[in-house]
Amino acid sequence: MKRDVVIIGAGHAGGMTAISLRQQKYQGSITLIGEEDFLPYQRPALSKGFLAGDIEEKRLYLKSQNYFDKNNIIIIRNHKIVAIDRNNKNILLDNEKQIEYEKLVIATGSVVNKLKTSCREADLYYLRTIEDSLKIREKLRNKNKIVIIGAGYIGLEIASIAIKKNLEVTVLELDNQVMSRVVSSEVSDFFQNKHQSEGVEFTFNTSVTDIENQGKQKRIICSDGSVLNTDFVVIGIGIKPNVELAQSSGLECDNGIIVDELGQTSDHHIFAVGDCSNHPNNIFKQRLRLESVQNAVEQAKSIAAGIAGNQKPYQEVPWFWSDQYNIKLQIAGISQHHDRRVIRGYPKEEKFAVFYLKENRLIAIDAINSPREFMAGKKLIEMLSEVPFELISNMDVDLKEIVGQLR
Numbered sequence: 229m230k231r232d233v234v235i236i237g238a239g240h241a242g243g244m245t246a247i248s249l250r251q252q253k254y255q256g257s258i259t260l261i262g263e264e265d266f267l268p269y270q271r272p273a274l275s276k277g278f279l280a281g282d283i284e285e286k287r288l289y290l291k292s293q294n295y296f297d298k299n300n301i302i303i304i305r306n307h308k309i310v311a312i313d314r315n316n317k318n319i320l321l322d323n324e325k326q327i328e329y330e331k332l333v334i335a336t337g338s339v340v341n342k343l344k345t346s347c348r349e350a351d352l353y354y355l356r357t358i359e360d361s362l363k364i365r366e367k368l369r370n371k372n373k374i375v376i377i378g379a380g381y382i383g384l385e386i387a388s389i390a391i392k393k394n395l396e397v398t399v400l401e402l403d404n405q406v407m408s409r410v411v412s413s414e415v416s417d418f419f420q421n422k423h424q425s426e427g428v429e430f431t432f433n434t435s436v437t438d439i440e441n442q443g444k445q446k447r448i449i450c451s452d453g454s455v456l457n458t459d460f461v462v463i464g465i466g467i468k469p470n471v472e473l474a475q476s477s478g479l480e481c482d483n484g485i486i487v488d489e490l491g492q493t494s495d496h497h498i499f500a501v502g503d504c505s506n507h508p509n510n511i512f513k514q515r516l517r518l519e520s521v522q523n524a525v526e527q528a529k530s531i532a533a534g535i536a537g538n539q540k541p542y543q544e545v546p547w548f549w550s551d552q553y554n555i556k557l558q559i560a561g562i563s564q565h566h567d568r569r570v571i572r573g574y575p576k577e578e579k580f581a582v583f584y585l586k587e588n589r590l591i592a593i594d595a596i597n598s599p600r601e602f603m604a605g606k607k608l609i610e611m612l613s614e615v616p617f618e619l620i621s622n623m624d625v626d627l628k629e630i631v632g633q634l635r
C-alpha cells in the first residue's frame with residue numbers, strides 16, 4: 229500500500245514535520261520512521277538540564293504517543309532505512325520491508341565526528357542521543373576526573389555541569405580559543421574566563437594523537453608530546469550532516485542535501501529538513517546548513533505547509549542559544565562577513581551583547597544574559613535597514629525604540 233507522506237528520521241525536524249502537517253489540516257497518511265527507540269525528542273537538554281538530572285525524560289518528547297495515535301501519525305521506531313529507490317518511489321527498511329511513498333521527507337540529522345584512537349569506541353563518550361546523555365550522567369555521579377575534547381558549545385555545557393558536580397575538568401582544544409567557530413573573540417574570552425573562574429582548566433592549540441586504556445584510566449597523548457591521565461573522556465568535536473542515504477540515491481548534496489526555499493531536493497517528490505539539509509537564505513543571500521532547533525522547527529513548518537498546499541517559503545534569521553552556569557548565550561544572524569563590531573552593556577556584570585555590522589547594517593548579535601538586546605537585534609537584522617552604530621552602544625537608547633523608528 230502506498231503511503232502519502234513518509235518521513236525518514238524521527239528526530240526534532242522529522243517529528244515537527246509530521247506535527248505541522250496535521251496542524252496544516254493535511255488529510256493524507258503520515259508515516260514517521262526512526263532508528264532510535266524513542267518518540268521524537270528535543271536534544272538541547274541532553275547537554276543541559278537532562279544531563280544534570282534536573283529534567284525528566286518525558287519532558288524531552290515533542291508529543292506523547294497518545295497525540296500521535298489521535299492524529300493518525302504512524303511511528304515506526306527502532307528501524308533504519310537502508311535505501312531509497314527513487315524510480316519506484318519506495319524505501320527499504322533494515323528488516324527488508326519496503327514502503328512505497330507519494331512524498332518522502334528526509335530528516336536524518338547529523339552524525340558526530342569521531343576520533344580514531346587505540347581505545348574501543350565504547351570506552352569513549354560522545355553526546356547526541358538520550359542514551360549518550362544517560363551514560364555521561366552516570367559517569368558524572370562519581371567524583372571523577374574528566375577530560376573534554378573540544379571547546380565548542382556542547383563541550384562547554386558539559387564542562388559547566390561537571391564542575392557543578394565537583395569533578396576535576398580539563399578541556400582540550402585544537403584552536404586557540406573557545407567556541408571559535410560561532411562567536412567573536414570578546415565573547416570567547418568572556419566564556420573562557422567564566423569557565424576558568426569556576427575551575428575548568430584549558431589546554432589550547434593541542435590536538436589528540438591517541439587515547440589508550442591504562443587500567444581503569446585513560447591516557448590521552450597530545451600532539452605536543454604531553455600526556456593527560458583521566459577517568460573518562462567526552463569528545464565533542466563537531467558533527468557532519470547525515471547524507472549517506474540521500475547521496476547513495478543520487479540526490480544532489482554539497483555540505484548537506486541541497487534543497488530550495490520550499491525544502492524540495494533535486495527530486496521533486498523528495499524533501500529534506502533540519503541538520504541534514506542545505507537551503508538558500510534570502511536575507512543573507514547565501515546557502516546555509518544550520519544545526520539548531522529553530523531551523524529544525526521552522527523549516528519543518530515550511531515543508532509541511534507546502535505539502536498541504538499552502539506554500540510558505542522558508543526565510544528566517546537563524547538563531548541559537550547555549551546555557552553555561554548562570555549565563556544564557558543567544559546568537560542570531562550570521563556574523564561571518566562583518567566589518568565592524570559594537571559592544572553594548574557590561575561584560576564585568578555578565579550582561580552584554582556584541583553587535584556585528586556590515587556596511588552599517590546589523591547582520592548578527594551575540595547576547596549574554598541580555599534577552600531584550602537579543603530580541604531587538606533579531607528584529608533589526610530582519611529589517612535589513614542601516615543602523616547608526618553610535619546608537620547601538622549608547623545604553624541610554626532603548627533598542628526597541630530604534631526598531632520602532634526604523635519600521
Ligand SMILES: Cc1cc2nc3c(=O)[nH]c(=O)nc-3n(C[C@H](O)[C@H](O)[C@H](O)COP(=O)(O)OP(=O)(O)OC[C@H]3O[C@@H](n4cnc5c(N)ncnc54)[C@H](O)[C@@H]3O)c2cc1C
Pocket residue numbers: 236237238239240241242261262263264270271272273274275307308309310335336337338355356357382470473501502503504518519520521522524547548549550551
Ligand atoms: C547535546 C545537544 C545539545 C544541543 N543544544 C542545542 C541548543 O541549545 N540550541 C539549539 O538550537 N540546538 C541545539 N542542538 C541542536 C539540535 O538539537 C539539532 O539541530 C536538532 O536536533 C536537529 O534536528 P534533526 O531532526 O535535523 O536531527 P535529529 O534531531 O538528530 O534527528 C535525526 C534522527 O534521524 C534518525 N536517523 C538518521 N538516519 C536514519 C535512517 N537511515 N533511518 C532511520 N532513522 C534515521 C536519527 O537516529 C535521529 O533520531 C543540540 C544538539 C545536541 C546533540
